[in-house]
Amino acid sequence: MKFAPLTLVVCALILSGCATSQKEILASESQVEQRSYQTRTFDMTDKKRMMRTVMATLQDLGFVIDKADDVIGVVSATKLDGYYLSMSVVVRPKGNQMTVRANAQYNLKAVDDPKPYHDFFTSLEKSVFLEKNI
Numbered sequence: 001m002k003f004a005p006l007t008l009v010v011c012a013l014i015l016s017g018c019a020t021s022q023k024e025i026l027a028s029e030s031q032v033e034q035r036s037y038q039t040r041t042f043d044m045t046d047k048k049r050m051m052r053t054v055m056a057t058l059q060d061l062g063f064v065i066d067k068a069d070d071v072i073g074v075v076s077a078t079k080l081d082g083y084y085l086s087m088s089v090v091v092r093p094k095g096n097q098m099t100v101r102a103n104a105q106y107n108l109k110a111v112d113d114p115k116p117y118h119d120f121f122t123s124l125e126k127s128v129f130l131e132k133n134i
C-alpha cells in the first residue's frame with residue numbers, strides 16, 4: 001500500500017504522455033491536410049516560366065510582388081484591401097514537373113482556411129493552361 005501514491009503518479013505521467021502523443025498525431029494529420037491544399041504539381045519543366053506564371057497570377061488576384069528569386073524559386077507578395085494578406089509561393093522542380101507550394105498569412109497569422117489556396121491554385125491552373133497553349 002505504500003506504493004499506491006507512486007503508482008498513481010506514474011500512471012498519471014504515462015496517461016499525460018499519451019495525451020501529448022495524441023495531440024501531436026492530430027497536429028501532424030492537420031499539417032498533412034493543410035499541405036495538401038497548399039501544394040499542387042504542374043506539368044511544366046521550365047522553372048523561370050513557372051515563376052513568371054505564379055507572379056502574373058498573384059498580380060491578377062490583386063497582389064503586389066514584394067520579392068522574387070528565380071534561383072531559389074520563391075515569390076513573396078502582399079495584398080492590401082483594408083486588410084493585410086501576404087503570400088509566399090515556392091516553386092521546385094520535381095522530375096518533369098513543377099511543385100508549387102503557397103503559404104498565406106492574414107494580419108501576420110497563418111491562414112488555415114483552404115479557400116484562399118483554392119482560389120490561388122484555380123487561377124494558377126488556368127494561367128498554366130494558357131501559358132502552355134500559347
